[in-house]
Amino acid sequence: MLLGVTLAGGMLVGATFFGGTKSLNNIGRGYTKYREILQLIENNYVDTVNTDELVDFSIEKMLQKLDPHTAYMNPQDAIAARSQLEGGFDGIGVEFNIYKDTVYVVTPLAGGPSEAAGIQSGDKIIKVDDTPLAGGKIENSAVFKALRGKRGTEVKMTILRKGEKEPRLFTVTRDRIPTYSIDAAYMVDGKTGYIKVNRFSETTYDEFKTALASLKSQGMTQLMMDLRNNPGGYMDRATSIADEFISGNKMLVYTDGKDNRYDRQTYARIAGQFEEGALVVLMDEGSASASEIVAGALQDHDRALIAGRRSFGKGLVQMPVQLSDGSELRLTISRYYTPSGRSIQKPYVPGQEGDYEKDLEQRSKRGEYYIADSIKNDPKLKFKTDGGRVVYGGGGITPDYFIPRDSSWQTPYLVQLYGKNIIREFAMEYANDNRKKLEKMPFDEFNRTVTINDELMARLVKDATSEGIKFNEKEYSRSKNYIRTQVKALVARYVYQKNNKAGQNNEYFRVAGEADDTYQKALKLFDRANKLEHGMFTYNQPERK
Template identity: 65%
Template structure:
């Protein structure tokens, strides 16, 4: 998962950086790594003894072990296993892994387009990257990647380097994935066509009507703030009065990009986020500091279980200052701060040094037990099984973690940002037939072929004309079904009818994207969002909630039906 980190990794001398890592291998399980490194070291003698012991064992293995060994690999393995005893987000990347991981936020790359985490030797999808091939075929947050081209990707020996090696490759090449999803007994098979993963992070920015604007932010990368300012300026020029800010599925990224966006929306010098750690040197407060472009006007923020880290910082700041109405579902709950420390050989340690807190004092981080990453990663599945995705009554508040917004509304800590207006996950149009169409790229390939075959007709109209007048015909659906049969997908009329509205919308959206979206140079995918959003129940609810969002901005809570502590 992308972590909210400072823009530039801290550089230290090779000896100073390597020493505390190796030393810490000998510390008791659960002790925070780097305690002596960062805070002066009350037990320097004990640490030195531990380092001496580790060095002694390593030398004995190198000089006397019966077979030849690679000590660098042993050290890497030792570090990785040691970090498993800490929190779920402290991590170590060897030189190759570090380079690849940084590229996810700093530059483009060819691959399948997923943010992932490895827990208990299993690769979990945190979020498919918006606009990437995995998203297009239906890979979901929480999916487990079990096999890649028939090769197992679970069990001992799974590393970031192995995942990158298997998933990345030349654009246009195919990779076959075997996916585990939820409690399904049988896995799902997907064929993903690798592509250039877009470096853009603002996926859509368009006017819904004469007053309402919509901006979708998929992650917080180096260019996100600049992209956001460009999008917001464009919408203001088009008459923006009300804003929908969609952070669903956004796994985070650079914290500074999220707080800069918050500063564009929050007036004065209000607190945006603060951090608190074991060492006071890592305590930090970030306040608004300049006049933003949209400090007045109602805002609705869309969030869900895929919104993590920097997304939660932004949503939390807006909610705590009663600046925006949060609509959707409880966010992921990732509120630990990682400091990237680049080591002498190019490897990188991302060490948890503090926690994030929203302006009201809420901790974003959900509960975890040291050394139990596999339990931590099962949280999303447990939420699904408990019914939290479908009923607000299934969400349990910790009554000991009550906080107040600026206006006195009650909000709760304990992990993630709770929405002001809950909207259940809509599974009414899901079916196995639909998943198989996604898995084998049937809709995507049909839409691309349709564009190529009807280019001259499509070129005679602009996208707005297409959006209002074009309908996917029954003949087109029949052609798509025939494509599915040729690909080995068993036809199921009942499932087709259930999923048909979504199939029609996906087809229309992709045709629009391939015909008009490829002509854009701003990285936006407005065409597909403009087709699909009207069918999205969270988006639909957001449109309905602008009355409450307007009241919220004015400080009038009487019509909001929200808890306010007196």
């Protein structure tokens, strides 16, 4: 939820927030009344109350009368939210997971202080300084609080390693830990590149330029850019990435607010690295805001084939404003429009957030995730691309080529495996048991020769049964190949990720792609993307499976 509030907004940075005092008199009367009520409560209410909590509550209720994306965050939540978009944080550099009220190290981040100190995947974190992290209910927030801190400070970690009876004591010096927004960037074959962007943060554009240049140097002539489940982030990073693909000085996006303080028009301005070449962009219902800005610009200029499912539909721009106590207001200041003039903001009624939040659920009930004809665009919101193709506003980016959600492998049995962390734990154990052999093996050899055979799958089922998951043969058969692929992909991640200093999980995605139906179908769309780029429009509505 916090990530969604933080990122599902194209956030405008650098604009002037305080535009004058003309409205101060209008709000003065309301402020006086509010202050009087708070003072009366503080002095006369029958019970002791926390007026800070009352203020936070009243602010949240007030903002519900605006739009679904204007949000208020207390100081703690604001810090956590900003860290999602900043280029790093101060900490010890581990990815952790809580399983059965025990904190496990998933992996020490490559080049980080934990790796340097000797902490390994699978280690159990028993205690941090004097704070126990074992036994009882453990929350993510408590782990973050214990592990993060000012760089240069030391933290003593009590670790229990598998196969050892006595815990070890490690002293780790906190440092700046970079965060990355490019999950993967690799060559699928001799000419096809793949880049997955998970959000638009401070460092996204720099990461993207580096990844794009690397793929071009390896012979890339066509690219798949994966924006699935990318909830957005900074608008200027999104337009900078779009500019890498769009030639000349074409418009990328424009914004329109209450007055001209927040009205902006952004145009392509650089000679991009990939202005020619077939481009496929993957989107789904989790792609929002800044992701939709990129896709909208590429679609309106007939530069990319948009494939997948209709995007979220978030066309409001927020400005983050830090308040005096460290809390933060994310205030909607404008709407953004794609080059053809369409707003992709889906409908909402102020004060009725429940209906807005249920939109994705309603799409599922209508069958929209599985049948292209279930996408109902408003015929009154019809626009045209540069080449005359019809596109629609009012509710996300409708793909040029529809790819249904693959649910063939989704079963209640699989849900339980994930719920009790069986797949990840099994993969981690396999990687640790075979690490010496696997680390000597190049990834291509690993991918070609390592298989999660039936014997290993039987062990996984046994582990699941011992954790109280009742075996269901029919459901297991449906999910078996997916489970097998996921285990192998996670093993690849645990073994090879540390070799990628850019924080990418290329090996994981290369293996996982084998069971990714959307990815596999999209690989067959480059002929269509090539025709689109050259103005050969043979379709006007989302093509079916």
